Amino acid sequence: MAILVLAEHDNKSLKSSTANTVTAAAKIGSDVHVLVAGKGCDEAAKAAAGLAGVTKVLQADDAAFEHGLAEHVTEALKSVAGNYSHILVPATGYGKNILPRLAALLDVQPISDVMAVENETTFKRPVYAGNAIATVQSLNSKHLLSIRTTGFAAAGAGGSAAVEKISASGSSINVTFVGQELSKSERPELAAAKVVISGGRGLGSGENFAMLEKLADKLGAAIGASRAAVDAGYVPNDYQVGQTGKVVAPQLYIAVGISGAIQHLAGMKDSKVIVAINKDPDAPIFGVADYGIVGDLFQIVPELTEKI
Amino acid sequence: MKILVPVKRVLDYNVKARVKADGTGVDLANVKMSINPFDEIAVEEAVKLKEAGKATEIVVVSIGPAQAQDTIRAAMAMGADRGILVETTEAIDLGGIEPLHVAKILQKIIGEEAPNLVIMGKQSIDDDSNQTGQMLAALLGWPQATFASKVVLGDGSAEVTREIDGGLETLKVSLPAIITTDLRLNTPRYAALPNIMKAKSKPLANKKIEEFGIDTTPRLKIVSVAEPEKRKGGIKVETVDALVDKLKNEAKVI
Numbered sequence: 001m002a003i004l005v006l007a008e009h010d011n012k013s014l015k016s017s018t019a020n021t022v023t024a025a026a027k028i029g030s031d032v033h034v035l036v037a038g039k040g041c042d043e044a045a046k047a048a049a050g051l052a053g054v055t056k057v058l059q060a061d062d063a064a065f066e067h068g069l070a071e072h073v074t075e076a077l078k079s080v081a082g083n084y085s086h087i088l089v090p091a092t093g094y095g096k097n098i099l100p101r102l103a104a105l106l107d108v109q110p111i112s113d114v115m116a117v118e119n120e121t122t123f124k125r126p127v128y129a130g131n132a133i134a135t136v137q138s139l140n141s142k143h144l145l146s147i148r149t150t151g152f153a154a155a156g157a158g159g160s161a162a163v164e165k166i167s168a169s170g171s172s173i174n175v176t177f178v179g180q181e182l183s184k185s186e187r188p189e190l191a192a193a194k195v196v197i198s199g200g201r202g203l204g205s206g207e208n209f210a211m212l213e214k215l216a217d218k219l220g221a222a223i224g225a226s227r228a229a230v231d232a233g234y235v236p237n238d239y240q241v242g243q244t245g246k247v248v249a250p251q252l253y254i255a256v257g258i259s260g261a262i263q264h265l266a267g268m269k270d271s272k273v274i275v276a277i278n279k280d281p282d283a284p285i286f287g288v289a290d291y292g293i294v295g296d297l298f299q300i301v302p303e304l305t306e307k308i
Numbered sequence: 309m310k311i312l313v314p315v316k317r318v319l320d321y322n323v324k325a326r327v328k329a330d331g332t333g334v335d336l337a338n339v340k341m342s343i344n345p346f347d348e349i350a351v352e353e354a355v356k357l358k359e360a361g362k363a364t365e366i367v368v369v370s371i372g373p374a375q376a377q378d379t380i381r382a383a384m385a386m387g388a389d390r391g392i393l394v395e396t397t398e399a400i401d402l403g404g405i406e407p408l409h410v411a412k413i414l415q416k417i418i419g420e421e422a423p424n425l426v427i428m429g430k431q432s433i434d435d436d437s438n439q440t441g442q443m444l445a446a447l448l449g450w451p452q453a454t455f456a457s458k459v460v461l462g463d464g465s466a467e468v469t470r471e472i473d474g475g476l477e478t479l480k481v482s483l484p485a486i487i488t489t490d491l492r493l494n495t496p497r498y499a500a501l502p503n504i505m506k507a508k509s510k511p512l513a514n515k516k517i518e519e520f521g522i523d524t525t526p527r528l529k530i531v532s533v534a535e536p537e538k539r540k541g542g543i544k545v546e547t548v549d550a551l552v553d554k555l556k557n558e559a560k561v562i
């Protein structure tokens with residue numbers, strides 16, 4: 001049976017998480033379909049059809065799917081679920097909101113945050129903030145998985161799958177989209193960036209993040225943050241890296257004024273190279289850093305920006 | 309208006325999980341256990357709604373070992389009125405009672421209790437599933453407002469601001485509904501000693517999981533649980549120049 005991937009998109013373009021999820025699907029089987037549920041989502045469907053390894057795209061285009069609400073998207077998934085042995089979503093806020101809802105309707109116990117595929121039914125996933133890795137076998141008749149994007153490279157271009165329009169309608173459940181406040185940024189997507197610079201409570205204020213911006217400009221980096229920095233209102237919520245925020249694994253992660261609580265490490269310790277800048281020589285972040293530098297970030301960051 | 313809050317007993321968030329030597333799970337013997345932090349936020353939100361005169365009764369439910377009573381009492385000390393313990397001897401973190409089972413039990417309890425609103429955590433910090441709320445909403449046919457950072461209760465509906473991948477989103481859901489909490493919804497209070505004492509005499513019903521007639525055969529088999537790969541120990545550099553040199557010439561990442 002084929003494998004279905006739910007695309008994450010904004011109707012115009014695909015989020016990179018979709019490409020990572022396609023790669024995970026291709027490790028399970030060779031017939032990989034992608035469902036694009038949206039409104040006026042031709043562009044997104046076309047982008048999905050162009051991903052290497054995708055054999056078919058299903059496009060469910062309806063006003064109900066415009067904002068990707070779980071109640072509605074679940075209906076589109078349910079209408080085609082019977083044709084698939086596996087249904088995969090990216091383990092992002094979008095995918096995690098939808099998959100369990102579908103799972104309950106199909107009477108399936110899904111597996112969250114899959115980081116490796118062992119075989120068709122066995123997967124690895126982190127538990128306890130990544131302090132343990134569980135190898136889990138799904139005994140369900142259908143396998144529902146959310147995929148950690150950091151565990152799988154993004155599928156490249158070069159696909160030429162056909163796009164098939166399917167008719168699906170939303171749910172009658174009473175939920176309405178009121179509005180959205182997206183943080184604007186010219187920077188690369190946090191989850192897909194090659195370099196990430198994150199600031200913590202040590203930054204002391206939102207204004208001081210400007211210092212990280214300058215360094216990020218030089219490195220083409222995305223900006224992230226610890227929970228403490230987000231809670232203090234220095235930066236928006238979607239900057240949070242960690243167990244309960246975003247998971248990143250860039251080539252280079254620079255932690256500035258972050259102590260390295262286990263919940264933060266859970267979101268970044270698979271980065272290739274980690275740099276820590278902290279004035280406390282005993283900060284736990286140094287335990288995972290390849291290169292640590294002890295000192296005042298207000299001196300080190302500007303100097304680094306100048307010299308890099 | 310009645311609010312139901314499911315609360316889970318988990319390894320305290322300050323304690324580092326240790327994998328059992330036989331690779332079957334995480335060692336929970338003689339370690340500090342606490343209420344799941346997201347559930348504490350859920351209790352706080354319910355208590356605030358009660359204090360604001362918008363809710364009349366808060367019922368907390370926990371599925372777990374007999375000691376989950378402490379978790380329920382902790383929620384009562386914060387201001388919940390009544391508790392229900394659904395006792396099981398199975399593990400509730402890995403390889404035992406799973407989110408789908410929990411959702412089915414909660415569905416039955418909700419059938420009896422008929423709350424107008426359920427507020428629960430977005431994620432347990434042990435299994436890190438982030439599933440139960442969404443599953444429960446599906447089983448009940450209710451709307452879901454997950455990852456909430458703000459809740460405004462209206463007449464028969466709630467306007468909920470959610471933390472999404474790109475920022476914030478606001479939804480209006482009709483009640484009854486499921487809301488799951490994110491970190492920034494509120495800051496839970498510390499229970500004052502007199503309230504801890506008072507909580508001891510609040511009603512707590514004891515039920516056994518078998519009473520619910522739900523098939524709790526695991527759908528997931530835990531093949532093994534292992535420590536994550538350790539990162540190779542790094543070094544400390546003395547100067548920014550040395551750091552730049554390492555990044556350029558050793559790590560070759562810039």
Ligand SMILES: Cc1cc2nc3c(=O)[nH]c(=O)nc-3n(C[C@H](O)[C@H](O)[C@H](O)COP(=O)(O)OP(=O)(O)OC[C@H]3O[C@@H](n4cnc5c(N)ncnc54)[C@H](O)[C@@H]3O)c2cc1C
Pocket residue numbers: 199200201202203225226227228229240241242243244245246256257258259260261262263264267277278279280283295296297298321345346433491
């Ligand atoms: C349920 C739950 C979920 C959580 N999820 C997450 C999550 O997803 N992500 C996350 O990040 N956290 C999460 N946390 C919070 C986590 O436990 C820590 O509280 C948080 O990561 C701390 O952030 P911080 O390192 O910025 O702050 P702190 O721990 O206060 O560290 C600040 C650091 O800055 C250094 N510093 C200060 N001034 C300077 C200076 N001038 N120069 C250099 N260094 C300086 C200090 O030495 C210190 O090490 C969660 C907690 C709970 C309970």
Ligand SMILES: Nc1ncnc2c1ncn2[C@@H]1O[C@H](COP(=O)(O)O)[C@@H](O)[C@H]1O
Pocket residue numbers: 314315316317344346347369370371372400407410428429430431432433435436437438439440441
């Ligand atoms: N055993 C349990 N008892 C009570 N509530 C639970 C239990 N397991 C999960 N929950 C609730 O479901 C939420 C999400 O849990 P999970 O899906 O396991 O990440 C938790 O924050 C709790 O509110």
